[in-house]
Amino acid sequence: MEINLIAESLKFMVLGMSTVFSFLILMVLVLNLQAKVLNKFFSQKVKVVGIETQAKKLSKNDNNALVAAISSAIEVYKKSK
Amino acid sequence: MKNLIVKFLVLFSIVFATTSIYANDVAKADLNKDYQSKSVAQLFGSLYESTGLNAMINPQEGLESHGVVISTFNQGWGRVIMMLICFTLFYLAIAKGFEPLLLIPIAFGGFLANIPVADIAGPEGFLGILFNMGVSTGLFPLLIFMGVGAMTDFGPLLANPKTALLGGAAQLGIFGTIVGAAFLTEYTSIINFSLKDACAIGIIGGADGPTSIFVASRLAPDLLGAIAVAAYSYMALVPIIQPPIMRALTTKEERKIKMEQLREVSQLEKIVFPITIVVLCVIMLPDATPLVGALALGNFAKESGVVKRLSDTMENSLINIVTIFLGLSVGSKLASEKFLVPETLGIIVLGLLAFSMGTAGGVIMAKIMNKFSKHKVNPLIGSAGVSAVPMAARVSNKEGMKEDPTNMLLMHAMGPNVAGVIGSAVAAGILLSIFK
Numbered sequence: 063m064e065i066n067l068i069a070e071s072l073k074f075m076v077l078g079m080s081t082v083f084s085f086l087i088l089m090v091l092v093l094n095l096q097a098k099v100l101n102k103f104f105s106q107k108v109k110v111v112g113i114e115t116q117a118k119k120l121s122k123n124d125n126n127a128l129v130a131a132i133s134s135a136i137e138v139y140k141k142s143k
Numbered sequence: 144m145k146n147l148i149v150k151f152l153v154l155f156s157i158v159f160a161t162t163s164i165y166a167n168d169v170a171k172a173d174l175n176k177d178y179q180s181k182s183v184a185q186l187f188g189s190l191y192e193s194t195g196l197n198a199m200i201n202p203q204e205g206l207e208s209h210g211v212v213i214s215t216f217n218q219g220w221g222r223v224i225m226m227l228i229c230f231t232l233f234y235l236a237i238a239k240g241f242e243p244l245l246l247i248p249i250a251f252g253g254f255l256a257n258i259p260v261a262d263i264a265g266p267e268g269f270l271g272i273l274f275n276m277g278v279s280t281g282l283f284p285l286l287i288f289m290g291v292g293a294m295t296d297f298g299p300l301l302a303n304p305k306t307a308l309l310g311g312a313a314q315l316g317i318f319g320t321i322v323g324a325a326f327l328t329e330y331t332s333i334i335n336f337s338l339k340d341a342c343a344i345g346i347i348g349g350a351d352g353p354t355s356i357f358v359a360s361r362l363a364p365d366l367l368g369a370i371a372v373a374a375y376s377y378m379a380l381v382p383i384i385q386p387p388i389m390r391a392l393t394t395k396e397e398r399k400i401k402m403e404q405l406r407e408v409s410q411l412e413k414i415v416f417p418i419t420i421v422v423l424c425v426i427m428l429p430d431a432t433p434l435v436g437a438l439a440l441g442n443f444a445k446e447s448g449v450v451k452r453l454s455d456t457m458e459n460s461l462i463n464i465v466t467i468f469l470g471l472s473v474g475s476k477l478a479s480e481k482f483l484v485p486e487t488l489g490i491i492v493l494g495l496l497a498f499s500m501g502t503a504g505g506v507i508m509a510k511i512m513n514k515f516s517k518h519k520v521n522p523l524i525g526s527a528g529v530s531a532v533p534m535a536a537r538v539s540n541k542e543g544m545k546e547d548p549t550n551m552l553l554m555h556a557m558g559p560n561v562a563g564v565i566g567s568a569v570a571a572g573i574l575l576s577i578f579k
Binding site: 065067068070071072074075077078081082083084085086087088089090092093094096097100101104105 | 300301304305307308310311312314315317318319321322324325326328329338341342408409411412415416419420423424427428562565566569570573574577
């Protein structure tokens with residue numbers, strides 16, 4: 063019997079997308095649960111995720127002295143070249 | 144008495160000497176049994192016949208190579224064209240920086256595979272041996288995945304797990320492309336893909352080299368070369384393919400959305416994560432466990448923090464060695480008789496479609512999530528769901544900063560980015576399970 067390729071591939075699409083989503087949804091649920099359980103019963107020293115934190119910290123405080131020092135260093139470096 | 148002994152010795156030595164001389168004559172006649180005297184012109188003529196030039200200029204009708212007849216075009220001009228294609232890949236890798244780590248060994252492998260006479264890509268040639276050892280068996284892609292696991296930080300995903308859904312939506316590229324391949328087969332007369340071929344091509348949309356090679360080596364070994372080259376070339380082109388689609392599907396306001404800062408993730412969560420993933424895979428889709436398992440092993444070694452030497456080897460020496468082998472093996476499939484077919488053109492078109500659909504899927508999913516959730520997601524990070532770690536995440540970050548220079552999306556985009564790796568491994572498992 064001739065297989066209708068397009069119908070068949072559409073079936074694959076339905077199967078594939080629904081499985082990928084159900085896998086990932088299950089993963090999201092498990093990860094959320096896991097985070098709650100682990101953080102409740104095993105509190106540990108934590109690592110900071112995200113590179114924004116340091117940049118934000120620096121830009122929040124007015125580090126005028128620091129900025130001046132860096133820019134003068136750059137100036138010296140440029141002249142030395 | 145003394146005289147007699149001398150005489151006897153002389154006699155003995157003469158008899159012995161003549162017999163040994165006679166034996167030498169027989170050996171000399173045997174020595175050159177397979178050679179007939181040739182003139183100098185004949186000698187040069189036979190040398191010419193064994194040159195590559197002759198093999199390419201005077202192709203033999205019906206020459207067979209390992210059971211497959213190679214057309215005269217593929218013995219001559221085909222090889223020259225393939226070598227030029229390989230040189231173009233060299234140019235792209237060296238001058239344009241397109242995934243040089245893979246394109247250099249792949250293109251050089253292709254160059255070697257197209258040498259006439261030597262048969263380097265055949266089962267006895269060294270490329271063929273590497274191919275049979277690592278690609279037919281599916282070993283090399285798994286070792287690469289182990290290294291990827293050891294390099295990847297799943298922290299951003301753990302901090303905001305729901306972004307994993309973006310990595311799921313981007314797999315639309317895979318399944319959409321399968322439909323596309325079916326359309327091409329149905330409505331064109333020259334391009335013919337079987338369903339297995341279509342699935343192997345679709346996996347290009349996973350934007351993940353090792354996964355593509357793993358699936359293609361199982362489902363469509365003949366298309367492997369074209370699929371791998373398309374996958375890696377488009378991964379290198381992510382910064383060009385994605386931004387127009389991302390901009391077309393989002394409004395200015397959406398691109399300016401600032402996401403809340405990611406929470407802190409404990410070391411323990413990171414250690415448990417690879418095990419959780421494997422357990423989920425065991426329950427739902429054991430077919431995906433080779434890929435996911437290798438990824439988890441690498442990540443587990445990294446996060447456990449007690450086997451620095453092992454994780455260091457996985458993410459450096461081992462992955463480098465395997466990259467050389469994998470590149471050369473894939474290159475062996477760039478022989479002209481396998482690459483210069485109309486199907487390759489179809490694969491290149493479909494690969495682009497796969498990347499575009501994956502990008503669109505991720506972005507649209509982010510917009511849908513924003514409708515239902517109060518924690519807004521910047522749709523620009525959706526495109527990172529296609530995997531292509533970390534290039535796609537960088538593209539999201541760059542596009543975000545174009546609208547608002549203070550908006551750093553990189554870490555947020557890493558979540559869907561690494562989820563995309565898991566998503567494409569799961570999709571690969573599904574495709575393999577269909578044809579069991």
